[in-house]
Amino acid sequence: MFEVGDNIIYPMHGAGVIKGIEEKEIQGVTQKYYVIQIPMNNMQLLIPTSQATSRIRMVADDLSLGLVLEVFHYGESDRTLTWKERYKMNSDKMKTGKLQEGAEVVRDLTRMQNEKKLSSNEKRMLENARIIFVGELSLIRGITEGQAADLLKI
Structure with a gap:
């Protein structure tokens, strides 16, 4: 279980913070939800604790x-894929x-x-991928997003 104040990653949205845990009734069903603040989009999400x-x-x-970061800087890229194959693979990764x-x-x-x-x-x-990666990197290292982006120069 996550706790209030935990830094988390929500796929496709990026880094966020659990701001609270609330019980809400939605469509006749009462359950607990994590209240997650995603600064990247200035978005607030409710995710059922059960999911x-x-x-x-x-x-x-x-x-x-x-x-x-080692793999990021020195790993190999597959350049044999078609645009369509590459897009599908990258979407699945994200x-x-x-x-x-x-x-x-x-x-x-x-x-x-x-x-x-x-x-x-x-x-x-x-x-989108860069914003998500930079957001997590800045949280891990305790640095600004600008400093984190500098670490990703290729």
């Missing part, structure tokens, strides 16, 4: 981040909410953008 473990995760630790998967999306699309123009869908995906 939280499959939908949100704790922010990664610094050791895990170190390993992810839906997992895993730090490593999101980092790979940022790495691969950034490298590709440095070589050629990305489609508008891939540009949007890169921007």
